[in-house]
Structure formats: structure tokens, C-alpha cells
Amino acid sequence: MSIYTAIATAAGRDGRAVSSDGVLDVDLALQKELGGSGAGTNPEQLFAAGYAACFAASLHLVAQREKVDAEDASVTAEISLSPNGKGGFQLGATLRVEMPDAIEPERARELVEAAHQVCPYSNATRGNIPVELVVE
Structure with a gap:
């Protein structure tokens, strides 16, 4: 439902x-x-905006559940469009996640990985397009 x-x-x-x-x-x-x-x-810009917003919301949800203050975190989505070698095109994604300095790098990576499991866009793209997570 x-x-x-x-x-x-x-x-x-x-x-x-x-x-x-x-x-x-x-x-x-x-x-x-x-x-x-x-x-x-264009569709790639719209997808980038949607993915960035959704991933940021998922990150905030995960951080809140873990009682970590990540409200200042932000996500920049880069959506690439490339030929697929078969006459069509394929997408790729890089998510650049800027985390607050107060969060240790290892903990920040854990939160980002957890958000990647929660985010509906990540769940939709998993196994369909390459998605790179970059924690900054």
C-alpha cells in the first residue's frame, strides 16, 4: 500500500x-x-535534486534514530549520463555527503551507509546504476 x-x-x-x-x-x-x-x-538535474533531498532526509532520519546531531549535513548528487555502448544511455550517481565536523569520520561513514539502505532512491537504483558515496 x-x-x-x-x-x-x-x-x-x-x-x-x-x-x-x-x-x-x-x-x-x-x-x-x-x-x-x-x-x-533536464531530467538529470531533476533526478539529482530529488536524490539529494531524499538522501539528506534519510540521513537525518538515521542520525536521529542513532541520537547523533547531523542536522547540518548536506548532500550533493551528481547524476551522469553516458552512452551504454548499445545505442542507448545509462545513468550513474555520486552522492557527496558533507557531514558536521563534530562527527568522527568512521561514524559519519556508518551513518551514510545506513542512510543508503533507507533512502527510497538508493533502494530504487541499487543494482541498476553505479552509486558512489563520498563522505566529506
Whole structure:
């Protein structure tokens, strides 16, 4: 049973993406690197923003459960788009997690690894695309 379903509609990489409630309404444009104008956002940027936000929330949840103050932690997601060698494309992800200095590096890594098990985006991508975790 689902607790939430997001709904959005787009017709391609050029045009608009709109959520069913109208809160998300963005111009889409093919990246300059792919021969487009780059005059709008693109699916990889949207995925990066979603993954970063979701992973950060998962990290805060895990830290809270462990009674560790990680509220100042932040996540930067880098989503790469590459040819797959079969005429299509593939994604890759690097999550750069900036942890508060007060958290020991080994403990920070444990929390990040635990968040990677909790995060719905990590669970969806696991085994499907490479995801690198970098703790800074």
C-alpha cells in the first residue's frame, strides 16, 4: 500500500514538466552537451535534486534514530549520463555527503551507509546504476 504517489507529465526533453497539483511546473530543454539549447532544466538535474533531498532526509532520519546531531549535513548528487555502448544511455550517481565536523569520520561513514539502505532512491537504483558515496 502506497503512502504517497507523485504524478507529473512531460512530453520529452524539450517542453514542460508539470506535476498534477501544479506545484512543479518547469521548462525542459535538451542539454547543450547533447546538442540542445540548455535553456531549461533536464531530467538529470531533476533526478539529482530529488536524490539529494531524499538522501539528506534519510540521513537525518538515521542520525536521529542513532541520537547523533547531523542536522547540518548536506548532500550533493551528481547524476551522469553516458552512452551504454548499445545505442542507448545509462545513468550513474555520486552522492557527496558533507557531514558536521563534530562527527568522527568512521561514524559519519556508518551513518551514510545506513542512510543508503533507507533512502527510497538508493533502494530504487541499487543494482541498476553505479552509486558512489563520498563522505566529506
